[in-house]
Amino acid sequence: MMTEVVAINHLQKRFGKFEALKDITLTVNSGEVFGFIGPNGAGKSTTIRTLLGILKASGGSATIFGQDVWTDAVAIHKRLAYVPGDVYLWPNLTGGEVIDLFLKMNGERHSAHTDELIKLFELDATKKCRTYSKGNRQKVALIAAFSSDAALYVFDEPTSGLDPLMEEVFQTQVLALKRAGKSVLLSSHILSEVERMCDRIGIIREGRIIETGTLDAMRQLSRSTVRVTTTAPLADIAKRPDVHQFKAEGDHTATFAVDSENLGAVITTLTGLGIVTLQSTPPTLEDLFLRYYNQGGEHDGQ
Numbered sequence: 358m359m360t361e362v363v364a365i366n367h368l369q370k371r372f373g374k375f376e377a378l379k380d381i382t383l384t385v386n387s388g389e390v391f392g393f394i395g396p397n398g399a400g401k402s403t404t405i406r407t408l409l410g411i412l413k414a415s416g417g418s419a420t421i422f423g424q425d426v427w428t429d430a431v432a433i434h435k436r437l438a439y440v441p442g443d444v445y446l447w448p449n450l451t452g453g454e455v456i457d458l459f460l461k462m463n464g465e466r467h468s469a470h471t472d473e474l475i476k477l478f479e480l481d482a483t484k485k486c487r488t489y490s491k492g493n494r495q496k497v498a499l500i501a502a503f504s505s506d507a508a509l510y511v512f513d514e515p516t517s518g519l520d521p522l523m524e525e526v527f528q529t530q531v532l533a534l535k536r537a538g539k540s541v542l543l544s545s546h547i548l549s550e551v552e553r554m555c556d557r558i559g560i561i562r563e564g565r566i567i568e569t570g571t572l573d574a575m576r577q578l579s580r581s582t583v584r585v586t587t588t589a590p591l592a593d594i595a596k597r598p599d600v601h602q603f604k605a606e607g608d609h610t611a612t613f614a615v616d617s618e619n620l621g622a623v624i625t626t627l628t629g630l631g632i633v634t635l636q637s638t639p640p641t642l643e644d645l646f647l648r649y650y651n652q653g654g655e656h657d658g659q
């Protein structure tokens with residue numbers, strides 16, 4: 358049965374007069390990896406800090422496991438693992454000691470899985486934390502989180518300091534959590550990471566959620582790029598209202614964008630013109646993101 362692990366309802370957060378969160382509504386279901394994306398300063402970390410009970414909301418509500426994030430923070434934290442983008446560690450403890458400390462704070466123990474993660478992330482856990490690079494500090498927090506048996510994992514740009522090999526290890530571990538039926542809230546600027554792992558995505562901009570849904574559904578709302586060569590001239594295609602950014606290369610070849618819901622109709626028309634070659638590319642997450650980023654979620658223009 359699908360249940361709501363995280364439920365955020367019209368959440369607001371003001372810092373003095375500044376409204377960092379204006380209206381955030383989203384849910385993360387059990388067994389789901391939810392991607393939280395949006396430009397710098399959009400309010401992702403503020404939303405996450407409110408969920409963790411670090412910040413108190415100015416309006417609206419948020420629950421985790423059906424419990425209020427502010428009043429029931431202690432109970433919630435027993436079943437939650439969190440990794441921020443900039444990890445603070447005790448400088449005089451070794452990485453291994455900090456991992457064990459994190460685990461202990463969650464009422465857990467160092468296990469064989471912890472050792473396996475230390476190997477996978479190639480961390481020298483015997484070194485003092487003060488000697489660690491940003492990526493290594495990140496690994497310490499990730500190892501502790503992945504070796505915790507939590508119900509919800511919250512990652513706020515967890516891989517900002519990791520190299521591509523370690524990014525791959527991170528993704529493999531998140532996919533393992535997903536297979537184990539855990540829930541994950543992942544804020545990220547690495548769109549390939551989001552694309553590969555997330556069941557649903559929420560796009561936040563200036564303190565508001567401007568779109569949520571599956572990546573497929575978002576692609577449906579958008580436009581595909583078509584490149585076509587036909588035997589008959591293509592000029593009339595440019596006049597269609599569902600065709601945009603028409604760029605001709607001579608009379609018989611053109612590249613243009615088509616509203617995804619009308620792709621079939623456009624291709625039917627092209628078939629009438631005698632298709633020689635046809636290539637259709639759905640929008641990438643980058644395309645979608647740039648569009649939302651620039652226009653605040655309006656669906657006109659591109």
Ligand SMILES: Nc1ncnc2c1ncn2[C@@H]1O[C@H](COP(=O)(O)OP(=O)(O)OP(=O)(O)O)[C@@H](O)[C@H]1O
Pocket residue numbers: 372375377395396397398399400401402403404
């Ligand atoms: N403690 C604070 N006091 C005042 N303003 C704050 C505070 N924390 C965050 N803000 C402001 O709230 C807005 C949202 O910040 P937040 O850190 O949530 O963005 P973000 O989406 O996580 O961005 P990034 O992708 O850069 O991490 C920003 O304008 C930020 O300056």
Ligand SMILES: [Mg+2]
Pocket residue numbers: 401402403513514
């Ligand atoms: Mg942030």
